[in-house]
Amino acid sequence: MNEVMLRSLTPGVLGILVRRGADFAAAEDAVQDALVEAVRVWPADPPRDPKGWLVTVAWRKFLDATRADAARRRREDLLDEEPVPGPAPAVDDTLQLYFLCAHPSLTPSSAVALTLRAVGGLTTRQIASAYLVPEATMAQRISRAKRTVAGVRFDQPGDVATVLRVCYLIFNEGYSGDVDLAAEAIRITRQLSATIDHPEVAGLLALMLLHHARRAARTAPDGSLVPLAEQDRARWDTRSIAEGVEILQAALARDRLGEYQAQAAIAALHADAPAAAETDWVQIVEWYDELARLTDSPVVRLNRAVAVGEADGPRAGLAALAALDDALPRHTAVAAYLHERDGDLAMAARLYAEAAHRASNLAERDHLTRQAARLNALLR
Amino acid sequence: MAKYLLLKHYRGAPTAVNDVPMDQWTPEEITAHVGYMRDFAARLEGTGEFVDGQALAAEGLWVRYDGEGRPPVTDGPFAETKDLIAGWMVIDVDTQERAVELAGELSAAPGAGGKPIHEWLEVRPFYGVSPTITE
Numbered sequence: 001m002n003e004v005m006l007r008s009l010t011p012g013v014l015g016i017l018v019r020r021g022a023d024f025a026a027a028e029d030a031v032q033d034a035l036v037e038a039v040r041v042w043p044a045d046p047p048r049d050p051k052g053w054l055v056t057v058a059w060r061k062f063l064d065a066t067r068a069d070a071a072r073r074r075r076e077d078l079l080d081e082e083p084v085p086g087p088a089p090a091v092d093d094t095l096q097l098y099f100l101c102a103h104p105s106l107t108p109s110s111a112v113a114l115t116l117r118a119v120g121g122l123t124t125r126q127i128a129s130a131y132l133v134p135e136a137t138m139a140q141r142i143s144r145a146k147r148t149v150a151g152v153r154f155d156q157p158g159d160v161a162t163v164l165r166v167c168y169l170i171f172n173e174g175y176s177g178d179v180d181l182a183a184e185a186i187r188i189t190r191q192l193s194a195t196i197d198h199p200e201v202a203g204l205l206a207l208m209l210l211h212h213a214r215r216a217a218r219t220a221p222d223g224s225l226v227p228l229a230e231q232d233r234a235r236w237d238t239r240s241i242a243e244g245v246e247i248l249q250a251a252l253a254r255d256r257l258g259e260y261q262a263q264a265a266i267a268a269l270h271a272d273a274p275a276a277a278e279t280d281w282v283q284i285v286e287w288y289d290e291l292a293r294l295t296d297s298p299v300v301r302l303n304r305a306v307a308v309g310e311a312d313g314p315r316a317g318l319a320a321l322a323a324l325d326d327a328l329p330r331h332t333a334v335a336a337y338l339h340e341r342d343g344d345l346a347m348a349a350r351l352y353a354e355a356a357h358r359a360s361n362l363a364e365r366d367h368l369t370r371q372a373a374r375l376n377a378l379l380r
Numbered sequence: 381m382a383k384y385l386l387l388k389h390y391r392g393a394p395t396a397v398n399d400v401p402m403d404q405w406t407p408e409e410i411t412a413h414v415g416y417m418r419d420f421a422a423r424l425e426g427t428g429e430f431v432d433g434q435a436l437a438a439e440g441l442w443v444r445y446d447g448e449g450r451p452p453v454t455d456g457p458f459a460e461t462k463d464l465i466a467g468w469m470v471i472d473v474d475t476q477e478r479a480v481e482l483a484g485e486l487s488a489a490p491g492a493g494g495k496p497i498h499e500w501l502e503v504r505p506f507y508g509v510s511p512t513i514t515e
Contacts, residue, residue, distance in 0.1 A: 372403035
């Protein structure tokens with residue numbers, strides 16, 4: 001019995017039930033019941049067609065539950081006319097699940113929870129542990145999300161960009177507990193890219209693979225952050241990099257550039273450099289220019305300032321930074337870095353300490369405090 | 381077993397004996413400090429006495445209800461003039477003596493010069509559930 005295989009079947013089964021007209025919340029409950037049944041029955045009696053088996057059992061569970069409900073409403077006759085359960089059709093129904101889970105009526109955190117549950121097939125306990133909240137809290141969050149989308153009908157395609165944003169949110173949560181959300185986001189996006197032919201889906205998948213490839217090198221054994229320039233490149237996952245680059249090149253060849261492809265291109269240029277000093281910063285700045293045109297995001301322009309600082313020197317970087325709002329997250333940290341490279345250690349130390357104060361997570365705070373401490377030790 | 385909350389670095393309490401801001405330490409001193417805290421938590425996990433711990437961001441708000449139909453009063457992000465809790469740890473130990481012993485140990489985390497910080501920690505017991513009568 002393979003939990004990953006079961007989880008990969010979940011969205012397809014759920015999609016079929018929803019397409020047959022089952023209400024999303026009821027379909028989701030039925031699929032969960034069918035999964036429990038599979039865990040019980042399969043080890044002794046594995047089915048030849050696991051997905052067909054799941055569809056049959058889930059549909060039966062759904063009918064049972066709906067009949068019990070309908071008995072009160074005298075609607076049994078109607079249900080008996082529903083199509084008989086059977087093997088899964090070849091058409092992929094999972095796409096509308098993605099749209100449902102990323103529906104604009106949901107808050108980002110609800111969309112993430114619902115996607116992990118319905119598309120990722122994670123249990124409520126696993127999602128709760130990944131987000132460090134009690135299981136009961138996460139159960140409520142998920143049922144609220146299900147109620148929110150209960151009445152949504154799908155007669156037109158949803159917004160791919162919203163689905164991608166939810167996948168990216170999951171990826172950026174990182175991991176904790178027994179669920180690796182970054183790996184989970186990659187798995188879900190992989191399924192999505194098999195379902196939908198869209199260069200930005202491929203771009204996001206490439207971006208995730210390229211970022212994820214550096215993961216082992218991004219933290220020291222004691223949990224502290226290791227900046228890009230100091231990472232041991234021998235620890236980067238070359239297979240993941242090769243796959244990411246290949247997916248990205250195929251996407252770029254289609255000439256429909258989007259922000260994820262542009263970000264992946266930047267990540268690929270970093271992954272491509274055998275040493276930090278050999279990074280092609282000039283080309284990275286050009287990609288940031290593309291990205292800034294596509295998104296007009298201040299965070300992109302902040303990152304661009306770092307790249308400019310590397311390509312044209314710290315003064316040029318500081319000039320690019322001066323045009324940006326200093327309330328941006330990490331603005332102070334970037335300023336500190338550029339001032340240090342420019343030789344103004346006292347200013348850099350002060351800014352690092354200030355950036356540490358504003359840091360949004362512990363690893364970042366410790367890293368920035370260490371940078372301030374390092375410069376203060378030099379200045380003594 | 382009873383649960384205790386160890387509140388770390390409670391500004392407004394007496395200052396630590398070895399009171400040097402962290403960005404004035406050497407990177408090695410910071411590493412030693414962070415490692416001490418991590419080892420402390422890991423050891424309590426080993427003894428089954430660790431429950432939870434989190435670090436808190438430096439910025440917070442004081443908020444107060446200000447009457448029907450009015451937005452809550454806040455006094456804005458504060459820095460050094462207000463009480464601040466840098467982090468906390470919940471432990472589950474057999475006796476209060478053990479809680480005090482562990483808090484003392486946590487307070488000895490190394491700081492500037494590799495010497496213990498001697499910071500003040502607040503030790504607060506949780507209210508437990510009422511004991512069940514089984515006999």
